Amino acid sequence: MSAFSDALSVTSSGLRAQANRLRVVSENIANADTPGYRRKTIPFEIERTGSDLARVQAGKPNLDKTELARIHDPSHPLSDASGHYEGSNVDLIIEIADAREAQRSYEANLKMFDQTRQMSTGLMDLLRR
Numbered sequence: 001m002s003a004f005s006d007a008l009s010v011t012s013s014g015l016r017a018q019a020n021r022l023r024v025v026s027e028n029i030a031n032a033d034t035p036g037y038r039r040k041t042i043p044f045e046i047e048r049t050g051s052d053l054a055r056v057q058a059g060k061p062n063l064d065k066t067e068l069a070r071i072h073d074p075s076h077p078l079s080d081a082s083g084h085y086e087g088s089n090v091d092l093i094i095e096i097a098d099a100r101e102a103q104r105s106y107e108a109n110l111k112m113f114d115q116t117r118q119m120s121t122g123l124m125d126l127l128r129r
Contacts, residue, residue, distance in 0.1 A: 004123075006053050007116040013055035014109035017044055020058035021102040028090050029099075035071075035078050037088035039064035039095075064089055 024042045031037040043059040066089045074083030 004116055004120045006051075008113060010053065010055055011109045011113040011116065013047070013057060015106060015113065017056045017058045018102050018106040018109060022099060022106070024061055025095055025099045025102060029092065029095050032088055032090040032092055032095070034088055035076075036068065036086050037090065038068070039066075039088070039090045 021042050024040050028039050040061040041064060042061050044056050045059045047055040047057045049055070068089050069087035070084050071087045072084050073079055076085050078085040
């Protein structure tokens with residue numbers, strides 16, 4: 001039964017990591033119009049256990065270093081003497097693509113989790129006979 005619990009552990013770590021990634025992407029989308037907001041990215045790290053088992057975990061979010069958009073709007077309260085202010089560096093197309101990729105990875109991990117659970121249930125049914 002250890003192989004089943006190992007498989008469930010690995011897939012659940014993938015589910016948690018992709019859920020964190022979706023959270024960060026949704027924060028980026030929510031702040032796309034916030035002046036001075038820098039896009040966040042989340043790295044994945046390998047968590048090694050004592051055995052050959054390796055789980056994935058979401059690391060600490062990083063800020064994107066690309067330049068902020070410079071927007072001309074003299075009526076904006078944050079604009080400088082020239083009428084410009086710094087917008088965000090969030091690109092909605094990239095965020096939507098990241099969200100779709102994270103969603104598909106989440107679904108793949110969920111499918112693997114469900115298949116492992118079904119195999120475990122099937123094995124228990126066979127052992128009861």
